[in-house]
Each structure stands twice: as structure tokens, then as C-alpha cells.
Amino acid sequence: MSDRLPPLTALRAFDAAARQMSFSKAAAELNVTPAALSFQIKSLEEHLEAPLFRRMNRAVELTDAGRALAPGAADGFTALSAAWRAARRTVDQSTLTVTAGPAFTAKWLAPRLFPFAEEHPGIELRFSATLRIMDFTRDDVDVAIRFGFPREEEGLFSRKIIDEWLTPMMSPALAAQYPDPSDLARAPLLHQDDTAGFKPAFDWAAWFRAAGLPPRFASGTRFSQADHALDAAIAGGGVVLGRISLAEGDLREGRLVAPYKIGLRTEAQYRFVCPEGSEHRPQVRAFLDFLETHTAALKTYQEGMSFVDAAEVAE
Amino acid sequence: MSDRLPPLTALRAFDAAARQMSFSKAAAELNVTPAALSFQIKSLEEHLEAPLFRRMNRAVELTDAGRALAPGAADGFTALSAAWRAARRTVDQSTLTVTAGPAFTAKWLAPRLFPFAEEHPGIELRFSATLRIMDFTRDDVDVAIRFGFPREEEGLFSRKIIDEWLTPMMSPALAAQYPDPSDLARAPLLHQDDTAGFKPAFDWAAWFRAAGLPPRFASGTRFSQADHALDAAIAGGGVVLGRISLAEGDLREGRLVAPYKIGLRTEAQYRFVCPEGSEHRPQVRAFLDFLETHTAALKTYQEGMSFVDAAEVAE
DNA sequence: ATTTCACTTAAGTATTCCTTATCTGAGGTG
DNA sequence: CACCTCAGATAAGGAATACTTAAGTGAAAT
Numbered sequence: 001m002s003d004r005l006p007p008l009t010a011l012r013a014f015d016a017a018a019r020q021m022s023f024s025k026a027a028a029e030l031n032v033t034p035a036a037l038s039f040q041i042k043s044l045e046e047h048l049e050a051p052l053f054r055r056m057n058r059a060v061e062l063t064d065a066g067r068a069l070a071p072g073a074a075d076g077f078t079a080l081s082a083a084w085r086a087a088r089r090t091v092d093q094s095t096l097t098v099t100a101g102p103a104f105t106a107k108w109l110a111p112r113l114f115p116f117a118e119e120h121p122g123i124e125l126r127f128s129a130t131l132r133i134m135d136f137t138r139d140d141v142d143v144a145i146r147f148g149f150p151r152e153e154e155g156l157f158s159r160k161i162i163d164e165w166l167t168p169m170m171s172p173a174l175a176a177q178y179p180d181p182s183d184l185a186r187a188p189l190l191h192q193d194d195t196a197g198f199k200p201a202f203d204w205a206a207w208f209r210a211a212g213l214p215p216r217f218a219s220g221t222r223f224s225q226a227d228h229a230l231d232a233a234i235a236g237g238g239v240v241l242g243r244i245s246l247a248e249g250d251l252r253e254g255r256l257v258a259p260y261k262i263g264l265r266t267e268a269q270y271r272f273v274c275p276e277g278s279e280h281r282p283q284v285r286a287f288l289d290f291l292e293t294h295t296a297a298l299k300t301y302q303e304g305m306s307f308v309d310a311a312e313v314a315e
Numbered sequence: 316m317s318d319r320l321p322p323l324t325a326l327r328a329f330d331a332a333a334r335q336m337s338f339s340k341a342a343a344e345l346n347v348t349p350a351a352l353s354f355q356i357k358s359l360e361e362h363l364e365a366p367l368f369r370r371m372n373r374a375v376e377l378t379d380a381g382r383a384l385a386p387g388a389a390d391g392f393t394a395l396s397a398a399w400r401a402a403r404r405t406v407d408q409s410t411l412t413v414t415a416g417p418a419f420t421a422k423w424l425a426p427r428l429f430p431f432a433e434e435h436p437g438i439e440l441r442f443s444a445t446l447r448i449m450d451f452t453r454d455d456v457d458v459a460i461r462f463g464f465p466r467e468e469e470g471l472f473s474r475k476i477i478d479e480w481l482t483p484m485m486s487p488a489l490a491a492q493y494p495d496p497s498d499l500a501r502a503p504l505l506h507q508d509d510t511a512g513f514k515p516a517f518d519w520a521a522w523f524r525a526a527g528l529p530p531r532f533a534s535g536t537r538f539s540q541a542d543h544a545l546d547a548a549i550a551g552g553g554v555v556l557g558r559i560s561l562a563e564g565d566l567r568e569g570r571l572v573a574p575y576k577i578g579l580r581t582e583a584q585y586r587f588v589c590p591e592g593s594e595h596r597p598q599v600r601a602f603l604d605f606l607e608t609h610t611a612a613l614k615t616y617q618e619g620m621s622f623v624d625a626a627e628v629a630e
Numbered sequence: 631a632t633t634t635c636a637c638t639t640a641a642g643t644a645t646t647c648c649t650t651a652t653c654t655g656a657g658g659t660g
Numbered sequence: 661c662a663c664c665t666c667a668g669a670t671a672a673g674g675a676a677t678a679c680t681t682a683a684g685t686g687a688a689a690t
Contacts, residue, residue, distance in 0.1 A: 003403065005396050008323035009647075023668060036648045038669060043646095050406040057656040058667070064592040065405040072398020072452045076391045081320050083387020088318065090380040091365040137387045277379035324678070338637060351679050353638060358677095372687040373636065 006047040013040035014052060015077050018062060018070040079138075086137045096283040097126040100145035103194065103227040104270065105129040107246040109145075116290055123283045136275045143284060144273045145291075147195075157279040161291050162245045162270040162298060165263045165307060166202055169242035169256045170233055178239070181211050181260045188238035189220035192229040195268070200314035202266040204241050209315075210308035211262045230256070245270055248298055263302075266310040321362040328355035329367060330392050333377060333385040394453075401452050411598040412441040415460035418509065418542040419585065420444040422561040424460075431605055438598045451590045458599060459588045460606075462510075472594040476606050477560045477585040477613060480578045480622060481517055484557035484571045485548055493554070496526050496575045503553035504535035507544040510583070515629035517581040519556050525623035526577045545571070560585055563613055573616070581625040 005011070016026035017037065027037040045051050052066035062070060089097075100109055105127055116125060134144045136156075145161070152158065168184065178187050189204055200206070208215050220238060223229040226246055233240040234255045241264075242256065250256040272291060278284050320326070331341035332352065342352040360366050367381035377385060404412075415424055420442055431440060449459045451471075460476070467473065483499065493502050504519055515521070523530050535553060538544040541561055548555040549570045556579075557571065565571040587606060593599050 003400070005327075005392070005399055007646085008327065008395075011395060011399075012320075012323065024666090032647090033649060034668065035650085035670080038667095039647080042669085048402055048406055052402075055668070057654090058658095060668080064596070065402045067592060068405045068452065068590065069398050069402035072394055072401060076393075076395035076398060077320070078391075079387055079394055080323075080326060080391035083384050083391060084320055084326075085318070086387060087363055087367075087380045087384035090383045091363055137383065275379075275383065277382060281379070322677080339635090347678085348680060349637065350639080350681080354678075357638085370637065372685085373689095375637080 006044055007040075010040040010044040010047070011073055012077060013037050014044050014066075014069065015073040017041060017053070017060070018066060019074065021060060023060060082138050082140075085140055089140070089142055090278070090281070093282050094122060095124045095126065096143065096287055097128060097141050098143045098145065098287065099128040099130055099134055099139075099141045101131050101147060101194075102129045103225050103246055104145055104147070106227040107230065107249060111249055112290075112294060115294075116287070119290065120283070120286050123286060125287075136278075142274060142278065142281075143287060145270060146273055147268060147270050149198075149267055150269065150271070155276050157274050157276045159272045159288070160269050161272050162295050163265075164202075164269050165244050165265040165302075165305075166207065166241050167244070167258045167263045167305065168207065168239050168260055169230070169247055169251070169258045170239040171236045172254065172257050173236055174239065175257045175259045179259065181213060181262065184208075184213070184239060185216060189216070190229045190232050190238040190240040191220055191222045192226045192240070193222055193224050194226055198266070198268055200266070200310040202241075202264050202268070202310045205315065206310055206313050207241055207262070207264045209313035210264050211260070244298055244301055245295075248301070251301065252297075258301075261305055263305040263307045264310055264313075265307045321359055322355075325355040325359040325362070326388055327392060328352050329359050329381075329384065330388045332356060332368070332375070333381065334389065336375065338375060397453050397455075400455055404455070404457055405593070405596070408597050409437060410439045410441065411458065411602055412443060412456050413458045413460065413602065414443040414445055414449055414454075414456045416446050416462060416509070417444045418540050418561055419460055419462070421542040422545065422564060426564055427605075427609060430609075431602070434605065435598070435601050438601060440602075451593075457589060457593065457596075458602060460585060461588055462583060462585050464513075464582055465584065465586070470591050472589050472591045474587045474603070475584050476587050477610050478580075479517075479584050480559050480580040480617075480620075481522065481556050482559070482573045482578045482620065483522070483554050483575055484545070484562055484566070484573045485554045486551045487569065487572050488551055489548075489554065490572045490574045494574065496528060496577065499523075499528070499554060500531060504531070505544045505547050505553040505555040506535055506537045507541045507555070508537055508539050509541055513581070513583055515581070515625040517556075517579050517583070517625045520630065521625055521628050522556055522577070522579045524628035525579050525625075526575070559613055559616055560610075563616065566616065567612075576620055578617075578620040578622045579625055579628075580622045 013026065013030065016029045017023055020026045020029065023037050023041065024034045027034040030037065041052065048065060050065050051063050052069065053060040054063055098109070109127060113125060128141060134141050150160065168181070170178070174187070178184060191204065195202065205215060221232065223232065226243055229240045230242060230247055230250060232238065233242070234250060242258065247256055251258060272288055274284055279288065328341065328345065331344045332338050335341045335344065338352050338356065339349045342349040345352065356368065363380060365380050366378050367384065368375040369378055413424065424442060428440060443456060449456050465475065483496070485493070489502070493499060506519065510517065520530055536547065538547065541558055544555045545557060545562055545565060547553065548557070549565060557573065562571055566573060587603055589599055594603065
């Protein structure tokens with residue numbers, strides 16, 4: 001009964017058998033004959049000097065020792081195969097998996113998917129819209145686009161792609177009704193909660209302070225995602241404190257207008273994040289280049305605006 | 316470049332090489348010749364169709380692919396070997412590793428180590444004093460003794476071993492100075508913080524309410540561990556609201572006395588916890604029996620006491 | 631210039647692993 | 661109740677893998 005690891009093929013056979021609760025199904029999974037699998041289990045039991053399965057003639061069930069081994073073995077092999085996939089992604093130059101929040105995915109990535117595909121026909125782009133923090137070695141992701149304050153992390157390549165600022169936005173029809181910032185006192189306001197935790201805050205209260213207007217009681221419809229708030233504004237549902245990063249397309253197409261010249265600037269920003277070293281992989285390089293050229297257009301919207309930093313009007 | 320797992324021996328060779336950053340050291344670790352290890356790495360690189368190491372003539376360094384693979388591979392093998400150790404513990408009948416909080420270890424387990432060893436000469440008992448929550452499949456522990464409210468957990472065997480209650484305790488000399496509960500108004504009180512998070516609380520404030528005495532401003536020395544507070548009381552440093560579970564030995568030996576007849580009872584209790592099925596293993600069985608017979612003596616201290624539930628005097 | 635060190639390569643061997651074929655025994659079926 | 665089926669066990673031979681010894685390479689150290 002050695003303390004060192006037993007033969008790994010035997011352990012893998014056990015893992016499959018424990019998951020399937022059947023030797024023959026496990027054998028099928030591993031593309032070997034049931035006889036081979038039976039041998040592997042037997043050899044593992046000899047190493048342990050105790051049975052791992054109780055053999056009933058129609059089925060097998062785990063012994064206490066088997067139950068102690070199974071979950072950890074499953075975890076171990078899951079980790080190994082995730083690591084292997086991560087290494088394979090490193091080699092693969094034809095696919096690129098990007099994760100971003102739902103709002104950025106909807107408002108920025110999705111509309112630009114086609115242009116990217118045209119520029120880079122050899123790269124298959126995949127999106128994974130989630131706010132969950134990614135672990136590049138565990139999740140099948142090459143690149144993450146995250147919104148937040150700049151932060152360096154060990155082993156990660158990180159680059160700012162968009163400086164964020166906000167200004168009231170609304171449908172052209174509403175803009176005619178509310179020509180002046182002070183008119184917002186009687187306008188229906190749309191709120192978004194997804195950046196509620198950021199400090200210094202960049203919400204309506206902060207913008208009113210930046211504009212030197214009296215605070216308004218925080219009434220109005222609340223949205224959990226910024227893109228939904230923007231869509232509601234497009235539909236004429238109210239005035240949204242729009243994030244330039246997300247609204248750019250809608251502003252360009254005239255679905256939204258930003259009639260006032262007061263912008264609220266925040267240190268929070270969209271960042272491109274990938275494992276260190278990954279930034280040299282061709283498809284990652286291509287994607288970063290694409291992001292940088294396509295975010296450059298945002299700068300034009302800054303013309304004529306006067307900005308106030310969120311930190312200056314922090315509560 | 317297959318998506319399935321590569322040969323596991325090759326992966327393990329890579330893991331060792333990546334950890335050691337040296338093929339020859341890795342070969343020594345795995346008890347093979349450097350040539351064999353070189354082959355394994357090469358075969359893994361062929362599976363991946365990309366190099367994992369950059370060979371400099373004096374050293375090796377990981378490529379991007381290697382850096383992507385290494386951490387996950389290490390995690391995987393760590394998990395596998397932990398799982399294997401867990402299975403081995405299941406088979407081993409000669410050792411028993413118990414984890415408990417520092418106070419229980421000091422005041423209850425340590426003094427009874429010798430009696431247990433005499434009763435069960437074949438069992439080697441090991442203690443691991445930590446408050447960290449244990450994962451039986453990951454940490455090398457057979458049995459945990461935890462203090463808290465009763466709670467059932469999937470896959471765990473759990474049994475109450477001590478019903479907890481508290482009463483003021485002090486050295487015999489101090490007891491002479493403070494014959495009546497009301498005298499505590501002028502006594503130095505000792506506090507313990509380790510159960511501060513429990514609700515309903517069982518602290519001095521709760522006991523004063525239970526005794527119908529006016530509340531005292533919470534001054535006095537604070538201890539992060541209950542056993543240190545008891546030791547301070549033994550040394551005459553003040554009056555502690557002692558937990559019967561921890562104080563039993565000191566009460567029996569006369570180092571502490573509990574002069575008042577008002578006890579504060581709490582639902583919190585010491586529990587014996589082990590993986591389901593483990594409770595049948597001989598050394599676990601023996602330890603649980605031992606605990607149960609040696610905690611029975613605590614009941615005698617309840618005689619003559621009148622109890623108030625902590626919930627009844629909750630703030 | 632020479633030595634040394636770390637890894638590589640080659641050829642042969644040992645070991646592990648897998649297959650085919652046969653066997654066993656309990657539960658389901660007619 | 662006999663029979664069949666199904667899941668796993670066992671045996672022996674063969675294929676694939678892993679390892680060893682021995683010789684080789686090239687850059688850094690002396």
C-alpha cells in the first residue's frame with residue numbers, strides 16, 4: 001500500500017467507472033474492452049489493498065474507500081483536462097473565445113462580429129457573455145473584456161480599450177421636449193444597477209451634481225443591465241445616463257442623441273485581459289488590434305463636451 | 316492534436332519538470348532516468364503539436380503553451396494525490412487524525428490523549444488544531460470536532476457530543492470575594508471573542524440578563540481563544556463566563572469553581588463530524604465511543620443549576 | 631581550450647496495457 | 661423452473677508504452 005500515486009491509467013479507469021457506476025460503460029467511454037477495465041480496477045485495488053467496488057452481479061457500488069476516492073479523482077481529472085484544453089487553445093490559431101459582460105456583448109461585440117469575420121476569415125470568434133470572473137486556465141476562454149478600475153494582476157496581460165464617460169441620452173423626440181439640462185427635473189429617468197457598486201459613483205446623482213443642478217429624488221425605472229436601459233431610452237421610455245462605450249452605435253445611427261454638453265468622466269474603463277504571453281498569439285493580436293481601431297471612433301464624441309470627474313462630485 | 320487527455324505519465328513528467336524547472340531533477344523525483352523524462356516531454360509535445368519547453372543549453376523555460384498547462388496540471392495531480400491519500404486513510408486502521416479548534420484541543424483532547432492511547436494502543440492519534448473548515452477529501456483528516464449550531468450536511472456523519480452551557484467561573488480565592496452573583500458588578504470580567512459571532516449570543520451580557528442583574532459596561536480583558544480566558548481565570552485574573560465543555564477538567568481539579576447556580580444554555584454544541592461511512596471504521600468508532608463515555612461526566616455539573624436559554628435573553 | 635552540465639538521441643529491453651476468448655453467477659423471461 | 665441475458669472476472673498471448681544504458685551535442689563555466 002504505497003503512499004505515492006498509483007498507476008494513473010488505473011486511476012482514470014476508476015474515475016470513469018465511478019462516474020458511470022458501470023465497468024462496461026466506463027470501458028466504452030475509454031474505448032477499451034470491459035476486460036481491460038476490470039483489470040485496471042483490480043490493479044488499483046491491489047495497490048490500495050482494499051476493494052473500491054462491491055460487485056453485485058447486476059451492478060457495482062462503491063465501498064467506503066471508493067467513496068473517499070471518487071470525488072477527488074473526478075476533480076483531479078477535470079483539472080487535468082481543463083489544463084490540457086488551455087494548452088491546446090494556446091496552439092490553436094483558428095478560434096478565439098471572448099468573454100464579456102452582457103451589455104458589452106450586446107451593444108459592442110455583437111454588431112461588430114460581422115466586420116471582424118470579414119477582416120479575419122480564418123478566425124472563428126466565439127462569445128461567452130457572463131459577468132463571472134474567469135480563470136483562464138480553468139475556463140475555455142482566451143480573452144476577457146472586463147469593466148472596472150485599472151488593476152494589475154500577476155500573470156495577466158491587461159490593456160485599457162475604452163475610457164468611459166457618461167452623459168444624458170434620449171430619443172430625438174424626447175430631446176425636443178427637454179432642450180436644456182434643467183428640463184431633466186421633469187423628465188422620466190432610467191437607471192441602471194449594474195455599475196451601482198462602483199465608487200466613486202457615476203450615477204444620475206453624480207451627474208446632477210456635475211451639472212450644478214438640484215438633486216432629484218431617485219425615482220424611475222431601474223434596469224439590471226445597461227443595454228436594457230439604453231434600449232428603453234431608444235424606445236422613448238425616458239432619459240438614460242448613457243455610457244459612451246455602449247451607446248456609440250445608437251448615437252451614430254441617430255437612435256439616441258446626447259443633447260447636453262456635460263459629461264461625467266470615470267476612472268472605470270473597459271479593459272482587454274488575457275493570460276500573459278497570449279497577447280502575441282495571432283488571433284489575440286488581431287482581436288486587440290480590431291478593438292483598438294474600432295474604439296478610436298469614440299473619441300470624436302468628446303468634442304464640444306465639458307467633463308467633470310466622478311471623483312470630484314463624489315458624495 | 317487530440318482533444319482528449321494525453322498520456323498521463325507524460326503529463327506527470329511535465330508536471331514534475333515544470334515544478335522543478337529541470338528535466339534531470341524531475342527525473343530524480345519520479346525515479347527514472349533523464350532520458351526517460353526527456354522522451355515523455357517529447358511525446359507530450361508531439362501530442363500537442365507544439366513545444367512546451369524552450370531548451371536553453373543550461374536550463375529550460377516554459378513556452379506560452381507550457382505556462383498555460385503547468386498550473387492546471389499541478390492542481391490536477393495535487394487533487395489526485397489528495398484523493399488517493401483519502402482512500403488510503405479509509406483502509407488504514409492504525410492512525411486517526413482529528414481536527415478540532417485550539418480551545419477544545421488544549422482543554423479537552425490533549426489531557427485525554429494518554430487515556431485514549433492506553434485504551435487503544437493500536438491506534439496512533441494525531442491532532443490538527445485549526446478552525447479552518449475541513450474538506451475530508453482534500454485535507455488529511457479523518458474526524459473533525461466542530462462547535463456550532465446543529466446542521467446536517469450531505470455526505471457527512473455528524474453527532475452531538477456535548478450540550479453546551481455557561482456559568483461564571485473563577486479561582487477559589489476570587490469566589491470567596493464574590494459570594495453572590497450581584498458581586499459581579501465589581502468583579503473584573505474576562506471575555507472571549509471566539510464565539511462572538513453566534514446568535515443568539517451567549518456572552519456576559521446574556522448571562523446578566525439571564526440572572527436578572529443590571530447590565531455591565533463590557534469592559535475587561537478580551538481573549539481570542541476560550542482556553543486562554545479560562546487560564547487567566549485560573550490564575551486569578553478575573554471571572555470568566557466559562558463553557559462547561561472546556562472547563563470540566565479545571566472544575567474537577569478545583570482550579571476553578573462555579574459558585575452561582577444560574578447557567579446559560581445555548582443551542583450551540585460540540586459535534587463529531589466525519590465522512591459518511593467512516594463512522595464504522597474501527598478507529599473512528601473507538602474515538603467516538605471514547606468521546607461519548609468521557610463527555611458523560613459533564614452531566615453531573617448540571618445538578619443544582621437552573622438554566623436559562625440563550626434565545627430567551629437574546630437582545 | 632577544456633571541462634562540465636543539462637538535455638537529446640538511439641537501440642534494446644522490460645513492463646504495462648489491451649485484446650480475444652472463455653467463464654461465472656444473479657436476475658429477468660417465457 | 662429452465663433458460664437466457666447481462667455484467668463482470670479470468671487467462672493467455674500480443675501490442676504498445678515506458679524505461680535503461682550508452683553515446684552524443686552544445687553552451688556556459690573554469
